[in-house]
Amino acid sequence: MPPLQPVLKRKVDELFLRWLSDPNTQRALHDSLRRIRDAPGSDDATRGGPGTPPDVTRHRPEPPDVICALPLACSRPVRTSCRSPGHRKVQPPQEDPPPPASSCCIPTFYFPHGRPPETLDVDAVLSRIKRVFAEFPQERATVGDMGRVAKDVVNTHPGLSFLKEAPEFHSRYITTVIQRIFYTVNRSWSGWITCTELRRSNFLQNVALLEVEPDINQLTEFFSYEHFYVIYCKFWELDTDHDLQVDAQDLGRHSDHAISSRMIDRIFSGAVTRDRKVQKNGKISYADFVWFLLSEEDKKTPTSIEYWFRCMDLDGDGVLSLYELEYFYKEQMRRLDARAIEPLPLEDCVCQMLDLVQPRIPGKITLPDLKRCKLAHVFFDTFFNVDKYLDYEQREQASLLRESDPDGPELSDWEKYAAEEYDFLVTEEVAGDPWDDGLPSELSPVEQKLWSPLAQRSIETLAPLGKVDLYACVDRDHV
Template sequence: MTGSVNWQQALSRYVAAAPSQPPKQHAQETAAEIGTGQQPRADSAHRSHTSIPRFYTKRTPKESPLSQKLERATYARFVQSRRSSLPSNDELDYLWETLLEATAEGGSDEERRIDFVEFQQIQQLVPKKFQSFFAPSIFLQLLQGAEAETIAIVQFFNYVLRKVSLLQARIELGVYDLDCDTYLNEEDIQAYVADLMPALNLETLSSSFHKFYLCTASRKFSFFLDPMRRGKIKIQTILLSPILTELFELREPELPKDFERTNWFSSYSSLRVYGQFLNLDTDRNGMLSREELSNYNGGSLTSVFLDRVFQECQTYGGEMDYRGFLDFVLAMENVQTPESMAYFFRALDINGEGYLDGPTVMFFFKAVVDKMTAMGHESIGIRDVKNEIFDMANPKVDSRISLDDLVRSGVGGTIIKVLSDVEGFWAYESRESFEPQK
């Protein structure tokens, strides 16, 4: 790891690496350093402020266009100053070379270590932009074990890379926070991704497809990071999410084929999903009817389940638009995640009581059995499978499976597939032994 390094690529790789400090703590520090739009703290002199929550916040008066322009110009200068305060690629390169020179006799890069005295000596050799990274508290955080007295230079450098990457991302996301409330809506995220696209490995996408790509990309952020559908996502939440890391991975100039197939933001994935939508949209009206969606995944989903999906999801004239289809695909392809389980649990909870009882489980699985027998397969004991599902879910309350039970069980995604998808049941039934999902 000697010589000049492409830090733009290195930063994106290190964002995904396990940090020495918990990622949440990194992002919280970053938000604290750059965050804007926070409510002022209550006056500590008034005891009521510490005991009575604030129920009303005075609405900010609508500003004049000139005032808004002045505010944006001021914020733009602030962002530029923050950008200039971060280490450049050359400066990161210089930091690494300095670490190597200070440990010239320490063996391989991974084996080289420094104690606190050497840590302070290196601080005097690097640009002032790095001074905050040489705080004694950071050295203590990176010590591994109570008896440790040294830290690995690779470990420290990874810490710097990750922190710089988080700061860069926080600054860039903040540019799209037009009202400075530390939240981004879906349009803001699309604008951010649009400006990022030239730096991503997306050369195979035609310009006519860009608007569909932006919708596809932003929808993953909304689906997983805004489960309550508030219409906005806190910037700190975006920073903490692996979804942003997944997007940044497209900065790599060469993408392996298997990578393209698993990364939601790749050209291959976005074209695949859009192609699915076009193939299902047989009447070419830009929407999917209940009948058209029944052909998804080769027609393996039951009619009962699809009916409930259309009853619970937002439709327009009884049909699903592309954004709704993206939510459906994200839920189907990530069924093991809590967000996807919540999406499908609303469809399975036919009584709206917050749990699935025995009759509900048998109702949905009977539709799976009916579809299997119609295809010429032998019937399955519905009650036996119902009992097996309850054993798998192990609900806290007997005979009632809640969403929390599904998530906690580690097999919630499989249970959902068994109750909705013929192929999902076959995949489960064909396994000799079942292992909880990770």
């Protein structure tokens, strides 16, 4: 008989154990052993005395009891090792056999490839998180608490080891990570992160990936250094006096003046900023710029929809009325006329947007309506971003729907923008000085980007400023 395959052998062993543990089988085996022990001549064989071993085949027990004890799952007779009658030395045990194995000793589930590893105890993890949050004031994590997390990432992750040679960038990177955490996790816009908000986000999963992912740029949700590089370079281009603050005129130059001046004024009105100094000084900090850039380049996320809805809701009643839509669209019409493009009349534009959003209350667009609509980014750009509005006008609505609802996983608008801008910045720096960059050949590409002329100029300019307040964007009462 050819040897059994491994999987088939495991199945046969399983059926054999099931048959052997059956009570009827145990009783039949006990009866057979008792008959063998009580047969004439078995004492000599047991004591190992002189004489010829007895012929066991002449005292073989009748098989009906054993056959009846077979479980129903065994449809074929079991082959035994004794194929023909012959002499066999039998040595019955000196003492009674051990009791039959109980059914609890046989595992309930059979794993041919071994027992799988134990799953993560989610309840235990959540209980630990609750205990940690219980130590916070009012059981809420502040900007400073998240800052300690970001600082620990800078000090321990191998993908950020090059930052040790440029401590001036520590505060910028930490500020970026903090604001990205609050941008994604703090859904209530309160300036504090609760345990419930943390559980509903994917922040803990990203923290767990820090232990196994050596490339920090693969963690695009919060910790990517390339994303920080893009954000900081964009801010540096607008901050002409390099005081780590930009005014309305500076912010209006973003993306070649694509955003309308009325929307820029709304950003500086305090509708989406927490710093009370914005309305007094007329400037926003780097932390507020992080929120602006994330919202401007990806208007499909829940936070970005809330960001621009707050800006367009002039009276703060939670509804975008016809007056508010007209207020922003009038400037769009003037900007289109300046480009010799005939704008769509206001009435036609409003009808198109109502058909696009399909609000539950006719004529009143609310925040839930825009979140439910898959083309909220088209709605916003129609009223205050002329470049993206013209780009959407050149494409069909069907293609926009396919882009907003892809079949499989796809990069977000922010990830596409950050990747394109990062490649552009690197190409621009390499083309600016291709031969003499003052770098040793053994430096990694990331280190070359860090010590590029732009980065060195940033360090030299920012060094005299001393320490920078990382939490200037948050009310002091919240820290």
